[in-house]
Amino acid sequence: DQQVKQNSPSLSVQEGRISILNCDYTNSMFDYFLWYKKYPAEGPTFLISISSIKDKNEDGRFTVFLNKSAKHLSLHIVPSQPGDSAVYFCAARPRLGFRGSQGNLIFGKGTKLSVKP
Amino acid sequence: DSGVTQTPKHLITATGQRVTLRCSPRSGDLSVYWYQQSLDQGLQFLIQYYNGEERAKGNILERFSAQQFPDLHSELNLSSLELGDSALYFCASSALQGENGGYTFGSGTRLTVV
Numbered sequence: 001d002q003q004v005k006q007n008s009p010s011l012s013v014q015e016g017r018i019s020i021l022n023c024d025y026t027n028s029m030f031d032y033f034l035w036y037k038k039y040p041a042e043g044p045t046f047l048i049s050i051s052s053i054k055d056k057n058e059d060g061r062f063t064v065f066l067n068k069s070a071k072h073l074s075l076h077i078v079p080s081q082p083g084d085s086a087v088y089f090c091a092a093r094p095r096l097g098f099r100g101s102q103g104n105l106i107f108g109k110g111t112k113l114s115v116k117p
Numbered sequence: 118d119s120g121v122t123q124t125p126k127h128l129i130t131a132t133g134q135r136v137t138l139r140c141s142p143r144s145g146d147l148s149v150y151w152y153q154q155s156l157d158q159g160l161q162f163l164i165q166y167y168n169g170e171e172r173a174k175g176n177i178l179e180r181f182s183a184q185q186f187p188d189l190h191s192e193l194n195l196s197s198l199e200l201g202d203s204a205l206y207f208c209a210s211s212a213l214q215g216e217n218g219g220y221t222f223g224s225g226t227r228l229t230v231v
Contacts, residue, residue, distance in 0.1 A: 004159075034143060034219045042161070043207055043222030072193040089159065091219070104150055104173050105219070 006108035023090030142210030
């Protein structure tokens with residue numbers, strides 16, 4: 001059963017436009033949500049996170065929005081740049097101690113973003 | 118360089134064999150996590166260690182085992198390998214609880230079972 005879902009395997013955006021990557025989760029046991037970026041032949045790199053008690057977090061061109069009632073979060077990249085082309089993973093951390101959780105993250109399958117010049 | 122070192126980067130082996138993947142965490146990090154990424158799959162959590170002790174288990178097969186040594190490096194042992202074990206294996210490390218809830222990944226070991 002997939003607890004963190006990224007329903008779009010790929011997304012193509014023009015340079016300078018906004019990229020919106022989406023992620024859904026299935027229950028309310030998560031206390032942190034994170035986005036990671038992955039280039040080929042490299043490990044995932046942490047991008048931005050948001051606590052479950054907030055609804056928005058911004059860091060430069062990257063903003064994450066959390067809609068708890070819809071169990072949905074999104075990553076906005078504005079403006080998109082060709083260097084942003086990568087696979088983006090959404091991840092969620094269960095509350096510590098919940099069903100034995102010790103901080104291990106649960107990941108979605110990723111969305112491949114292509115930013116065209 | 119993320120500070121998390123994984124060796125080897127690539128490994129090709131035959132079915133039925135056993136391999137060991139090694140991970141050195143970022144300096145100061147006590148937690149080590151192992152993840153598997155198969156084709157078209159997300160990152161599947163395998164196992165977590167903290168300061169030498171196993172803390173959490175995910176979807177780890179009985180043929181797989183891991184340990185964390187006193188110097189905090191970790192090894193993932195995969196035995197009786199099957200074709201389906203071909204995947205990218207990532208190690209990550211963290212302080213017990215980072216402020217942002219996340220952790221740092223190594224660049225992975227690509228295992229190919231033939």
